[in-house]
Amino acid sequence: MNDINIIELKNITKRFPGVTALKQVNLEIIQGEVHILVGQNGAGKSSLVKLLTGIYHPDEGEIFFEGRPYEPRTTFDAFQNGIRVVHQEFNLLPYLSVAENIFFEKLPSHGGLVNYNKLYKDTESALAKVGLNISPKTRVETLGVAQMQLVEIAKAIHNESKVLIMDEPTATLTPKEISRLFEIISDLKSKGVTIIYISHHLQEIYEIGDRVTVLRNGEWVTTRPLKELMIPDLVKLMVGKEIENEYPFDDTVKVGEKIFSVENLRYRGNKHNISFTVRAGEILGISGLVGSGRTETMRAIFGADQREDGKIFLHNKEITIQSPKDAVKNGISLLTEDRKTQGVILSMNIAVNQTITALEKISKNGLLQNNTELRESEKLVRDIGIVCPSINQLVRNLSGGNQQKVVLAKWLFRDAEILIFDEPTRGIDVGARYEIYLLLWKLAALGKGIIVVSSDLDELIGICHRILVFSDGKITGEVNREEFDQERILSFAYAEYIHQNAQDLNHEIKTLN
Amino acid sequence: MKSKRSINFILQEGGIGLILIFIVIIFALTAPRFATLLNFTNIMQQISINTAISVGMTFVILLGGIDLSVGSVLALATILAGKVLITENMSIPAAVVLSALAGIGVGMLCGLFNGFVSVRWKIPPFIVTLGMMNIARGAALQISNSRTIFGFPTSFNKFGTVNLFNVLPSIFLIALALVIIGHFILKYTVFGRMIYAIGNNEEAVRLSGHNTAIYKIAAFAFCGFTVGVAAIMYMLRLNIASPILGTGFDMNAIAATVIGGTSMSGGKGSMVGTFLGACIIGVLNNGLLLIGLGDNARQIVTGFIIIFAVVIDTYRVKFANRTE
Amino acid sequence: MKSKRSINFILQEGGIGLILIFIVIIFALTAPRFATLLNFTNIMQQISINTAISVGMTFVILLGGIDLSVGSVLALATILAGKVLITENMSIPAAVVLSALAGIGVGMLCGLFNGFVSVRWKIPPFIVTLGMMNIARGAALQISNSRTIFGFPTSFNKFGTVNLFNVLPSIFLIALALVIIGHFILKYTVFGRMIYAIGNNEEAVRLSGHNTAIYKIAAFAFCGFTVGVAAIMYMLRLNIASPILGTGFDMNAIAATVIGGTSMSGGKGSMVGTFLGACIIGVLNNGLLLIGLGDNARQIVTGFIIIFAVVIDTYRVKFANRTE
Amino acid sequence: AQDDKPVVGVVLKSLANEFFKTLQEGAEAWAKEDGRYTLDIKGMNSETDIDTQLSIMDTFISQGVDMIILAPADSSALVPSVVKAQAAGIPVVNFDVRLDAEQLKANGLEDFLFVGPDNEEGAYLAGMALAEKIGEGGKVFIIEGNPGADNAIARKAGFDKAVAEGKLELLESSTAHWETEEANALVANLLTKYPEVQGIMCANDSMVLGAQKAVEAAGRDDIQIVGFDNIAAVQDLIKQGKALATVDQFGADMVKMAIEVGQKIIDGEIEPLGWEKTPVKLITIEDLE
Numbered sequence A: 001m002n003d004i005n006i007i008e009l010k011n012i013t014k015r016f017p018g019v020t021a022l023k024q025v026n027l028e029i030i031q032g033e034v035h036i037l038v039g040q041n042g043a044g045k046s047s048l049v050k051l052l053t054g055i056y057h058p059d060e061g062e063i064f065f066e067g068r069p070y071e072p073r074t075t076f077d078a079f080q081n082g083i084r085v086v087h088q089e090f091n092l093l094p095y096l097s098v099a100e101n102i103f104f105e106k107l108p109s110h111g112g113l114v115n116y117n118k119l120y121k122d123t124e125s126a127l128a129k130v131g132l133n134i135s136p137k138t139r140v141e142t143l144g145v146a147q148m149q150l151v152e153i154a155k156a157i158h159n160e161s162k163v164l165i166m167d168e169p170t171a172t173l174t175p176k177e178i179s180r181l182f183e184i185i186s187d188l189k190s191k192g193v194t195i196i197y198i199s200h201h202l203q204e205i206y207e208i209g210d211r212v213t214v215l216r217n218g219e220w221v222t223t224r225p226l227k228e229l230m231i232p233d234l235v236k237l238m239v240g241k242e243i244e245n246e247y248p249f250d251d252t253v254k255v256g257e258k259i260f261s262v263e264n265l266r267y268r269g270n271k272h273n274i275s276f277t278v279r280a281g282e283i284l285g286i287s288g289l290v291g292s293g294r295t296e297t298m299r300a301i302f303g304a305d306q307r308e309d310g311k312i313f314l315h316n317k318e319i320t321i322q323s324p325k326d327a328v329k330n331g332i333s334l335l336t337e338d339r340k341t342q343g344v345i346l347s348m349n350i351a352v353n354q355t356i357t358a359l360e361k362i363s364k365n366g367l368l369q370n371n372t373e374l375r376e377s378e379k380l381v382r383d384i385g386i387v388c389p390s391i392n393q394l395v396r397n398l399s400g401g402n403q404q405k406v407v408l409a410k411w412l413f414r415d416a417e418i419l420i421f422d423e424p425t426r427g428i429d430v431g432a433r434y435e436i437y438l439l440l441w442k443l444a445a446l447g448k449g450i451i452v453v454s455s456d457l458d459e460l461i462g463i464c465h466r467i468l469v470f471s472d473g474k475i476t477g478e479v480n481r482e483e484f485d486q487e488r489i490l491s492f493a494y495a496e497y498i499h500q501n502a503q504d505l506n507h508e509i510k511t512l513n
Numbered sequence B, C: 001m002k003s004k005r006s007i008n009f010i011l012q013e014g015g016i017g018l019i020l021i022f023i024v025i026i027f028a029l030t031a032p033r034f035a036t037l038l039n040f041t042n043i044m045q046q047i048s049i050n051t052a053i054s055v056g057m058t059f060v061i062l063l064g065g066i067d068l069s070v071g072s073v074l075a076l077a078t079i080l081a082g083k084v085l086i087t088e089n090m091s092i093p094a095a096v097v098l099s100a101l102a103g104i105g106v107g108m109l110c111g112l113f114n115g116f117v118s119v120r121w122k123i124p125p126f127i128v129t130l131g132m133m134n135i136a137r138g139a140a141l142q143i144s145n146s147r148t149i150f151g152f153p154t155s156f157n158k159f160g161t162v163n164l165f166n167v168l169p170s171i172f173l174i175a176l177a178l179v180i181i182g183h184f185i186l187k188y189t190v191f192g193r194m195i196y197a198i199g200n201n202e203e204a205v206r207l208s209g210h211n212t213a214i215y216k217i218a219a220f221a222f223c224g225f226t227v228g229v230a231a232i233m234y235m236l237r238l239n240i241a242s243p244i245l246g247t248g249f250d251m252n253a254i255a256a257t258v259i260g261g262t263s264m265s266g267g268k269g270s271m272v273g274t275f276l277g278a279c280i281i282g283v284l285n286n287g288l289l290l291i292g293l294g295d296n297a298r299q300i301v302t303g304f305i306i307i308f309a310v311v312i313d314t315y316r317v318k319f320a321n322r323t324e
Numbered sequence D: 001a002q003d004d005k006p007v008v009g010v011v012l013k014s015l016a017n018e019f020f021k022t023l024q025e026g027a028e029a030w031a032k033e034d035g036r037y038t039l040d041i042k043g044m045n046s047e048t049d050i051d052t053q054l055s056i057m058d059t060f061i062s063q064g065v066d067m068i069i070l071a072p073a074d075s076s077a078l079v080p081s082v083v084k085a086q087a088a089g090i091p092v093v094n095f096d097v098r099l100d101a102e103q104l105k106a107n108g109l110e111d112f113l114f115v116g117p118d119n120e121e122g123a124y125l126a127g128m129a130l131a132e133k134i135g136e137g138g139k140v141f142i143i144e145g146n147p148g149a150d151n152a153i154a155r156k157a158g159f160d161k162a163v164a165e166g167k168l169e170l171l172e173s174s175t176a177h178w179e180t181e182e183a184n185a186l187v188a189n190l191l192t193k194y195p196e197v198q199g200i201m202c203a204n205d206s207m208v209l210g211a212q213k214a215v216e217a218a219g220r221d222d223i224q225i226v227g228f229d230n231i232a233a234v235q236d237l238i239k240q241g242k243a244l245a246t247v248d249q250f251g252a253d254m255v256k257m258a259i260e261v262g263q264k265i266i267d268g269e270i271e272p273l274g275w276e277k278t279p280v281k282l283i284t285i286e287d288l289e
């Protein structure tokens, strides 16, 4: 390898009110490598990306791009230099079509007129590349989170670029999409594109990474060839201490009687009925591919969307749930998958976000008790380990992972009996994830019923008593802890799609291995 | 499959059109002389100016903005155009052309001001255009010395009463041309798509390297342009220029746009919808008058129908979604 | 540290207040008789009604809504309250109490209607309140037969001219009470918290297990309540009830709210800001007249100052952020 | 039976305006008693709503009414409509606000008949009443109507004439757009600016209500106010001595006269030319006792 540095950061410092996001960071990115960036939530990874793309500007230090000083003032400057990015948070246009979203940086046009034929044709190929099988005319607001993520990726890769930065692109993807993404990455790499890749999924980075940089508290810790560092080493460097077991499984927790069950539930647009039960103290995992209907099912249970059919029982008594309010009143909570639009209130502070699920706890006769709120909120911040200058910080100014922790906190604040978590660890670092698993166990030990929907199969296998597998809107499998097995679960996940299309299956299986 | 699709299209895109047709049928059955060619000509004449303004308003609202100054700016534009038009010692064609340029020019300038100030200092368009509403009105009164201007060339005045095929009023054709231009821009040009994109998520558009300021200013200027054209239409129709006209034009244009399905928070809507919205308002005004309702009853009923039309529309959208 | 913090507070929260003070100083130096106690009493009297309406408007706008019906509803409320007040064979205290209840009650009912319809059928508040604007106006004209109602009990009329300590007009005190109540609700109650939260991200609030509909309807009803109170204030101040009053009240109230820093898209703003916004509008009207500007010049200058005040405000916010 | 009676289309300005409401009711009462005509009275929601007036004209023309009597919202803009109606064989009688002479001339209707009051004369009467009361050198305000509105312009001219003739000192002339609340604020502010003021001339009675309250709130009982329209609320003020005078234009009689003149035109008795003046009368406390 002739090591030319395509990007160099020299003594970069970036401060925000109350936080120094990056402190005197030095970093060199070698031309053509896949450079992995890891670090705890709030370590400064996204800030670094934003410095490179002209969204933030460094308070101190210099950046060099291809040997020349590089001071992007806007994202456009970055584009013009050939730097593209998939941000951690989506930046899509909900009411416009997928095609326009992918291409609106530069719509194919002639004399100011949009060339729709070309637009849709180009979009089809861009979508095919990321394996998203939808019409280019689909409006983005109708897509699921994972699909949106794929649209974002398609948007970033359809253009030629020298450097492609991906900030947690796989947080919501299932193995199918992830393996497709990795193919794309190696393809780009073979064309000489430099890639900066941020992820909290430490297993996956070994499939693609060349070198890794660890950030901690805004400081550079190390940059090494990935081969030299195994996961435990990485974790230690990131967290500052060792975590022996990534997935704590507590077999002292007794699984009790059935407390919650869903019978013949059918969400709008689905042909199948869904039934399952949850027992006290049980952590039930829900697995499946993107679009398999997990989120829809949970939303239907929670009353977030209307149900077509079905009954819900708590303690063997039927309960009526027409709205989230009914659900919450009956002791059911749902941590939604899309935190930005459904989870947090970005322009309000941490305290408000955390306490909104149980305002009665911080108010008397409709009057807010500020001291109580302060106390409760600070306690939650401590318990969950939210990195922030104070509880008055706006959620908008938190790092992605810390925003996710705020969402968790708000549901912990409400003592529900049945807690449904849809992608609870999305964007959360290993250290904090461990803390969250411990929290789940604490809840289980209290006899609550817990449902975890996750696209991270290792996570489900690591912490669940039982896993249900969804496939195309149907439960195709149920596996108990003793029988947990990756292949088996995946085959359930594909079950319904196999019937549908044998050809597709071949493709899927190929990409899977 | 295909027929289901086209039903869906009618339900989704043409929903407000169905409501319009429904209203027209009701009036045709109940209001004497409603369903006559002459009356339709009347209605077209009456909705022309609001339609023209609504075309520009749609651009601004699609961006998530609003323009409260359209009525005052229209008045100011008629005053300037009117002054030019009655200038002595000028050939009539020259006067007409210069007058149109003056009217449209001042409209665009006001629009540019609105756009520039709101973009440059990131001020809510509501405030800027509220300010402009006062500025333009004051200027119109000052320049005209509070007097109506009239005495335009006869040929000019005549043109305003011409009906193509004896049915389509000339100014309606101008309004229709604006609708078509507006529709075309929104649907088929990069500028149009940018309007939607900015209305959806300005930050995202900015981050992908576009200069959103230019597009926003252009949208306000376009709105000013349509107001300028509407000013000339007004002069053609009423043969006067007046500093006090145009109160309520802003609400009417916003109403047409919103009834037509454009979201006040931007990013969603269509020019066809806006046109249908303007038609609904015009047909209501006309039909309720013909039915013979008293003034107060007319006003009350208008209020209910405005609400009702949009309520119906939400049911339609729900139904349309279900049949997908 | 502490002093820097308080400077920051003044800059961020009190920014529009600084602009108000600045305007007041300018007028005090340039306008004869501006800086007299008598004149301040005048100004307070003049801003009272707008302030009262703006309190409710702030709630609605914080939710991302708008209420265009306030002017008409105010007229309707005065008519009903006025009719009750001049009922014969009733003791004056009873008539006054019933009249106030009638006025406030009809205001709240109209607000409830606005809220309910817009929430139940997910209709833009712009449309619903535009409808209500027509409905209430038509009803007011019908009920009053287009006549001004007068001849209220003398004691009632007197109360409207009472000034506490010879300085604070009674209706200003009522307005101030509404501001304080509004401020208190927004800052210290669950209801207020919900208003902000819904204005920022309604879906997230709904998914946190709240019935957002109730809060939204309540906010509109509260707005109707303040309009009802404003109707009584109007009757106290002018001793008449009239079906044609209140045009332009909507724009004035929205302007006060937005100048005061409340975001039209909801979620951001404060009652104190709204009050200061109303003060700025009132001081401008008064000061520009005292300076001796003519009608047209006054209108033009008002337009510029409205824009200018908000422009300055953006610079202030920038500066405040920088000093942090 | 009613069907063979001639239909008279009456186009009014805003029926929200008390003056027109009174006029409408008076006209209806007269028509019922008289029995010769069927009246079809239509108004608009706002005084400046030229559009609605135009469509009312269109409606009447297409209905083929026998006669139209018109109180135009704009003196120029309605002229083409009048031409259209005449061309359709419907005689039009212009009342209340006079159509613009030049515009009429341009449309071949020189010296077109007008039935109505002399707004300028009325305002002059009110202004002179004020001048007599406060005497030469008295200091006054004029509170104008909507700038650009025809009757506002005429009334202002009448007030100005009275100011000149009565040798008054005009401190300020400003508009309150016909509105009570605005007049109230305006007068309150003007009182601050010119505490020496002695009289206020308001272009309509709604503004008198606001002006009077401002005077009262300022604790002044030495200021005389005159208005225009003779609405009940102002009569009440005059009776209490809180306003000096107003002007009545006898709206109902105006309609009656317009219809009768129209009938004469139809019968070929007169040419539709000239100004058929309707009375304006100063109303003071003596008239109300």
Ligand SMILES: Nc1ncnc2c1ncn2[C@@H]1O[C@H](COP(=O)(O)OP(=O)(O)OP(=O)(O)O)[C@@H](O)[C@H]1O
Pocket: A016, A017, A019, A020, A021, A039, A040, A041, A042, A043, A044, A045, A046, A047, A048, A088, A387, A388, A396, A397, A398, A399, A400, A401, A402, A427, A429
């Ligand atoms: N606009 C901002 N205003 C204030 N603080 C900010 C802002 N942006 C980032 N921060 C802070 O800077 C720190 C670094 O944030 P950053 O988003 O870079 O973290 P990250 O490493 O990407 O974390 P995650 O893994 O959670 O995404 C955090 O403490 C965050 O709260």
Ligand SMILES: Nc1ncnc2c1ncn2[C@@H]1O[C@H](COP(=O)(O)OP(=O)(O)OP(=O)(O)O)[C@@H](O)[C@H]1O
Pocket: A131, A132, A133, A134, A143, A144, A145, A146, A147, A288, A289, A290, A291, A292, A293, A294, A295, A296, A453
């Ligand atoms: N790759 C794809 N191609 C075509 N359609 C898809 C694809 N992914 C998802 N969909 C469709 O989009 C709908 C919603 O997608 P979304 O990602 O929200 O699915 P979900 O069932 O909620 O997800 P998950 O199981 O990932 O939580 C699904 O009903 C599915 O039919």
Ligand SMILES: [Mg+2]
Pocket: A045, A046, A047, A088, A167, A399, A400, A401
């Ligand atoms: Mg991040």
Ligand SMILES: [Mg+2]
Pocket: A144, A145, A291, A294, A295, A337
């Ligand atoms: Mg999902």
